Amino acid sequence: MTVSFHAGAVPGRHGAVPIRTYTLDESPRGTRTPLVWLHGGAFAYGGLDQPESHAPAMSAAATGRTIVTVDYRLVGPWNPFFDVKDSSLTGIRFPIPFDDVLDVITAVAGEAPRGHILLGGASAGACLAAAAARDLAQRRSASVRGLVLAYGTFHAQLPAIPAELRSRMRGRHWFSQFRPATVRRMNHNYAGSVAAMQDPRAFPGGHDLTGLPDTLMLDADRDSLRASGGAFAEELRRAGVPLRYEVVPETPHGFLNRPGTPGYDAGVRIMTDWLGGR
Template identity: 60%
Template sequence: MRKAAARALNALTAGLDIRDDAVPGRHGTIPVRRYRAGPSPAGRLIWLHGGGFSSGGLDQLESHAVGAALAWRGIDVIAVDYRRVPPWNPFRDPRPGSLTGIRFPVPLDDVVDAFASEQDTALLGGASAGACLAAAAALRMHTEGRPMPAGLVLVYGCFHAQLRPIPDELRQRIRGRHGIFQFRPSTVRRMHHNYAGSEEALADPLAFPGGHDLPPLPPTFMVNADRDALRASGDAFGRELTTAGTPVDHHLVPEAMHGFLDRPHTRQFTAGITLIANWAETHSRGIE
């Protein structure tokens, strides 16, 4: 961890009530981490980190720093350590028959079960792969007739099995030095195939809800990064949600690249947290 990020994390976590816990799930217990700054929260959010479905965890800054920062803004956070799929090779397609072990829908099952265990939790959200899982979980709750979140918070997610075509405006934003660490369509395909486990599962809307006919979902707050190729999917999914009748509030963090919530020492992190906290406060319900 960079020194600046470590200092920012130390400042965010000092004095907070942070507790490691576990909730029941169909595949076994699910580790969670709870963040609270005071006795009267203004909102409550179950939060899902990113990591390509295969990495990350409760100590990841995109989980730990986000939970702490939102707690200071009055939002109780329950960060979920959902089961992750095995690592993948971004430069090579998987060998036939090699995609064994934990795959879809196991991480999604964990998210649905974690949400169900928090009867008074209002919002569900995540970043990157976590945003995809949050959207898919809401779709599954709707399909199964389960209680729904009061709202969704989707931050720089990729919601389609294949990366959507990149518009000219976005292509201009990711050229030059900003293109060095961008996701390529082939990389996204391999990452998503690794999560889904099969070509058939890739086409399942509960794996990747983008590109499918959607029902109206809970009010959705989308935050995308200005200089991020995955914004092509986020922007397209926002339009798909709107077409389905879902209220969508869409924001773009200027000059931000993918993963800015993993950098708590930056102004983009602060901007993103402020946007999320303000929206969460006005869209939460069931707060003690």
């Protein structure tokens, strides 16, 4: 079986949005719900060639499903030293990447069987996916029929880190963690202002999640961002959203960015199993 991919673009409100479409050559076209997949990179890094974008798309397409990856606009210029009390940042900021994602969803759903898609992403891409799905649900659109969220950051500020998670971050694992101040700066860099950080279209955590579709959440075992993932999972449960929540053992943040590792293999196995016949 051979997976092929080709480049394309979707017209968007901020200009063309590059995409890459993956298909299994031997699979009948148009019979399964396509998956739109969003890479991570702190909202400021990454692209279609990033392993976190390309490798999961190849793995998922090998099951016979069309996958569309999205080169949403990255925020910038990066400004890592500002005080979050600053009122605003110039350049590319929210909602531009969010709008790019919505424009691709609209285009892919318009060509999909029954107008339905699946949506997913990793890290910052998981936040964008969850925010887009929430926005569509609030507008009573049924275009997104399932969510796959891998080690995402969903809240404007990192929630308190539980004691169990702190125990998994000790020793050498501590040096690679996202500190609360780092998350705050990253999120403000994306949102562009303190006020925008409170917009549920930027960070859906802590807001009404009613109506979101069936969701698979994958979190990394030794990752401070699991504080956000775990809190978001609990918010989904309280909202009545059907949820499968898995913590992949012995994994750091970004395990889908490391194809060929046990964490990547485990994560993709769970992901393709859940996608199943959807």
